[in-house]
Amino acid sequence: MSENDPIDALDLKQDRRQWLKTSATALGATLIPMPGVSTQTLQTESKPAASTAEAKSAGRFFTPLQHATVDELSETIIPADSHSGGAKAAKVADYIEQVVGQSIDESQKALWREGLRLIDVMSQHDHGETFVNLTPERRIAVLTVLSDHDHMAELPEVRFFKELKHLTITGYYTSKIGIHDELEYKGNRVLQEYVGCDDPGPATK
């Protein structure tokens, strides 16, 4: 899987598409159960790896490495910029770990385990490194493949990307950084008078 050849940036997308197409058939059968497979089957089939057991004993869902990967994944979805901190600063990975760890939906847990594994498989395949070891540009490249195929919900890696994006958005925009620093939300305080718009002039054409 490791492929260290330098890849032309322009060909990257085309190559990913191809990769995605083949992975759908090559990897699909052994990964996340396809729709129609019951969660009971899933529970018995997806044996927790030793590393998962370690994480559990520490009262956590993710292993330290998985947590670090989620940290970088969420930061790639919502990065720090000159305006405000990003998902990492907002501790979105902790939020995701709480939601997934407490979930009573085993298929959601399985999606995260397998999704994180797939991200590293993709990263290795395309760039020869696991996701956390990639440069920010290459991380973006990995997620761009998934984002560009977000209509292909039958693929587990695509489903994982959607779930990752959804929980990152939820976690970030409900955090202090998201509400106060990023959006500069003005509400939830006592007002003398709602300002509104008396004179429509400035705001309309």
Add this chain to the structure above:
Amino acid sequence: MAEPEVNLAKTYDGVIVGSGAAGGMAAHVLTSKGLQVLLLEAGKKLPIEQELRSMEWPYDNPQRGFLPPNSRSLSFNEYTIRNPPYGPGFEKSKKLYSYIGNSEYVKNIVVEERENPFTGTNYAWVRARCLGGKTNIWGRLALRLSDYDFKAKDRDGYGENWPISYSDIEPYYDQVDLYLGITGVKENLPYLPDSIFQRPTKLNCAEVTLKQGLQKMGRVLTQYRAGVTSDGLKHNKYRSRCYGRGACERKGGCDIHAAFDSPTGLIYPAMDTGNLTLRTNSTVREITVDTNTGKASGVLFTDSQTMKDYHVRAKVVIVAASTLESARLLLLSKSRLYPNGIGNSSGHVGHNFCEHVMGPGVAGRVKNLVGKPPTLDDGRPGGFYLTRFRNLAEKHPKFIRGYGFEGGSGSTMFPRGTDVHGFGASFKDEVRQNQGAYIGMGAFGEVLSRYENYVDLDPVVKDKWGVPALRFHYRFGDNEHRMAEDMKETAQEMFEAAGFEIMHVNNRVLTEGWSIHELGTARMGNDPKTSVLNQFAQSHDVKNLFVVDGSAFVNASCQNPTWTIMSLCWRSCDYLAEELKKGNL
């Protein structure tokens, strides 16, 4: 926790079943006239301020304001593809709530669905069994009906007229306005009469733009007419005036009670008269009958916690359990004298069930607000109401009756517009630049009252308390679907007229029940053969039985019903008290 003992040995002047908008109003009116009243509520009294926590930041809540992981609320798809009471696939969730129960702040207010099953056609039946019922979380839009509604049959020949005119109820609307407080702006519309408004909140800039666009089309956008006191109420020590804190958009109620709710607006003041006895955790299962007189003698109820049964006597029984629960209770009250259920000689109890159809709407972006500095847009009880324009002067060729839109715009605590494609720096920037530029609205339209839309009792299924469940036979009809088509088209047309960039058009009709405006299962009328109640919500068959909630409606109109429910109830209770004094009940 055991209920405080209340005196069940005495005969009360009135026993009221249910403590929502109608039950609270009945308690207020009757106790203010010196009657001794017992109010029974099936649910418990919640420590409501602790539930609502209106100013809690998401990051200060362990679940960020969402439901805990072992609970879930039903989605549109789940209502549509599965029949209640929601069997396989849901067993892992410890608590299952209706679609509205999707937040930390509402979960204890709405019922657990499986404890309260129902059968038949799909229906999003939202119930709040607790003191105050759904008024704890209502949407607060407080509108009047007019003779366009009360005399709708005269205009289009469909259905029945109400046995009252606007002039009969107008003084009661005024009293409700003054007693509970309402904000809004006078518009002098014949089809949507003005209230006696307190200070209105302002529209924001996007809304003003839409209003101006509509004026060219002869359509009216007005400030959300909210059942909220903006100036305060000197006669009520339980409620604060609205001081525009944010988060009013968040699902859940108002913990300073600026927004009307039945406990602080009606029940606590009624208790202060010394004439009201309240018993919560009291599930009424039957209205009992005096076989000698044929009159109602009281009610039989089960303590919801201890499961013990009690009987209490009253001179008058006032049913205010909500449209569907009230019909259920009448149907449950079968006896030798009333084999089809009490008050049901017409066979109309449970029938003519109507409500509002919703779903179609539009979301848009106001281009010149993109990238503007953040503003505060949600420190007010609501955005705007776009009033009915169909079938007023001109007849629409495809459907009868009308619809209006509720909408709002601007910044919210959780940003709109996160559902766009992509990720990364550009995504983050786009969300920030667009956050104040969104505007959206959704329609509420009249569902015609039809005899063949009805509820009855399920012969097999019972709820947690052993009470037979309600069975639905209810579907939107052609008129509703044709109206929904029109809603979608006019919504787009109006946003285009205002110059908004249309982001999303919603043409999906939501599951029956979604509006939470169930009405009409015991309609009033002059003819006892085709109606259940007279114009004072008094049973045609049983003189000392009144049904004072939304079940009395003859049609649904397209206006939100709470203010009309309370105004009608006030009028009925005035009459009730007079009749009782005269010895006529």
